[in-house]
Amino acid sequence: MDxxxxxxxxxxxxxxxxxxxAPQSIDPDEQLVGGRLGIDSIDVLEMVMLVEKDYGLAIxxxxxxxxxxxxxxxxxxxxxxxxxTTMG
Structure with missing residues (x-):
């Protein structure tokens, strides 16, 4: 997983x-959205597209x-x- x-x-x-x-400066456990990195809802859409394109998974x-x-x-x-993490 590392x-x-x-x-x-x-x-x-x-x-x-x-x-x-720097990628290595992102703590794997730190809050992504709304945290230190300044990731907002528009950025989340970008990440959703990245996950769908690169890993074939839908969010x-x-x-x-x-x-x-x-x-x-x-x-x-x-x-x-x-x-x-799917809802059940």
Whole structure:
């Protein structure tokens, strides 16, 4: 999972054009949306598209998105096992 976390940090920095953020400086457990990185709802849409394009997974409702994008670690967990965060 560490490799996936590193990959996701790089993709997030690239996709969101976070020019002053080094991928390795993103703590896997820090809050993504509304946190230090300044990620907002428009950025979340970019990340949803990234996950759909690169990993073939759909994030199709706000509740799921809130859980998936809570942190890089939660995003990696979703990619590894999408059923772990689906609503039941």
């Amino acid at each position: 490799k996936l976390i590193s990959e996701l940090r790089e993709k997030i920095v690239d996709a969101l054009n976070l020019q002053d953020v 199709d409702n706000r509740e799921l998105g809130a859980r998936v994008f809570a942190s890089v670690r939660s995003l990696a967990g979703f990619i590894n096992d999408p059923s772990s």
